[in-house]
Amino acid sequence: MKRIFYILPMLFLISLMSAASGISLEKSLDTIIRVAIIDDRDSIYLSLKGRYKIYAINSDRVLMEGPFFSAIVKATKDGLQIEKRDIKVYGVKVKVARDSNIYVDSRRFRGDIDIMRKENGKLMVINYVELDDYLYGVLYHEVSHRWPMEVLKAQAIAARTFALYQARQSKFQPYDLRSDIYSQVYGGRTSEKWATTRAVNLTKDKVLSFDGDIIPAYYHATCAGYTEDASNLWNIDLAPLKGVECNFCKNSKHYKWAKDIPLWELENKLKDKGYKIGKISSTTVMSKNRSGRVDKLQIKDDAEISVILTGKDFRQIIGPNEIRSTKFDASIKWEHLTLDGFGWGHGVGMCQWGAYGMARRGKKCEEILKYYYPGTEITTIDKVASKL
Ligand SMILES: [Zn+2]
Incomplete structure (x- = not known):
């Protein structure tokens, strides 16, 4: 990954630059993850507490600087409006000193942000954040900070590996991850808790590898008996993601669920997607895979x-x-499709409630990870850096 390691002369140059600008750029020296924290919005509320500089994107032209800032940022026809000032740029980079804070719509973020006007005239905000700073803001949303430390550590290693994998896959995209459930849920600094931050620190630089490379370390809330083979969902054929039996998530509150969908709603949703279907009369599960999923x-x-x-x-x-x-299982009753279901999530990789169950039985972080990702090793980022 091009953003990953800088050499010493670069370090020296950057420290000179930061001394000159008054803003520390020290944070650029680690692995930086790009997270889309806002997408498709007309405006955001931006607040900067501490020294800041706002640059035109891809340039060193400083548009604004100072110690404090708060204003609405809007997309305009040909650029951005910041503090009621129209600026003809397609985006700005907001950099703050290390001890300063960036707030976007009252959520606090570490790192820097880009605010961009997209071709559709809406705003996208991308947070540039150090890998571990990013993980601090992810863990709280993914697991309970009250869970045993061994499961929090397992989650930290899985989330770090997943983030690096996504960053590699997204090298030529405008961002690596989204801050919603489609990637890993990320709330920024607002979401940090003592225990989850400690789990990230205790596992610093640790990642999961298989055959000398990082794996897409998917995880999910509850598998309800058997984890899924990743190749049933995506074009990923990897021995550690073939699925394992899990008897550890039986106490999960997500183990069982039920859902009733009115048939008219199902008909409308299918028609919206272009399927030609009239009044639904039957539904049949034709086949299930080894993990019991449809x-x-x-x-x-x-x-x-x-x-x-x-x-x-x-x-x-x-x-x-x-x-x-x-x-x-699906059945039709009283003009409704009734689903009696099990588990929550795609089912691939680590079952979070199962990992919790294992930790409660005294299993260590390494045992949990090797159980859900069989054949993997826990290694450090420098050992796989050539592949990133
Ligand atoms: Zn499970």
């Missing part, structure tokens, strides 16, 4: 026209928050 689902209308969907597509069409997993 492989193929057939939906028939009263004219015997049928649509066959994969479990993954079905969950996407209805909404991943509406249907917690693809591990379900």
Whole structure:
């Protein structure tokens, strides 16, 4: 990864530059992760507490600087409006001194941010944050900070590995990760807690590797019995992500769920996606994969026209928050599709509630990770740096 390691002369140059600018750039010397924290918005509320500089993007032209700032930033027809001043730029970079703070809509962030006007005239905000600073803001959302330290450490290593993997995959994209459930949920500095921060610090530089390279260390809330083979969902065929039996998440509050969907709603959602279907008369789970998740689902209308969907597509069409997993049985009752389901999430990699169950039984971080990602090693970033 090009952003990863700088050599000593560069370090010297940067320290000279920071002394001259009055803003420390020391934070650029680690692995930087780019997180999209805002997307497709007309305006944001930006507040800077401490010394700051605002640059035109990809230039060293300083547009504004000072000790304090708070204003609405809007997208305009040909640039941005900041503090009621129209600026013809497609974006700005906001840099603050290390002891200063950036607030975007009252959420506090470490690192720097870019505010960009997209082609559709909406704003995107990208947070440039050091890898571990990013993890501080992720862990709180992913696991309870009251859980045992061994599961928090396992989560820190999985999240660090996942972030590095995503960063490598996104090298030519405008950002590496989103701050919502489609990547890892990230709340910035506002979301940091003592225990989760400690777990990140105790596992500093540790990542999961297989065959000398990092793995896409997916994880999810609750598998409900068996984790999923990643190749059933994505183009990922890796021995550590083939699925394992899990008897540790039985106490998860997400182990069982039920969902009723009115048939008219299901019909509308299918039609919105371009499927030609009339009044639904039956649904049949045609096949399940080894982990018990729905492989193929057939939906028939009263004219015997049928649509066959994969479990993954079905969950996407209805909404991943509406249907917690693809591990379900389906039946039609009273003009409703009734789903009796198990677990929460895609099911690949570490089962978080299972990891919690293992830690409660005295298992260590390493044992938890090696259980859910069989064949992997815990190594340090420098050992895999050539691949990043
Ligand atoms: Zn489980």
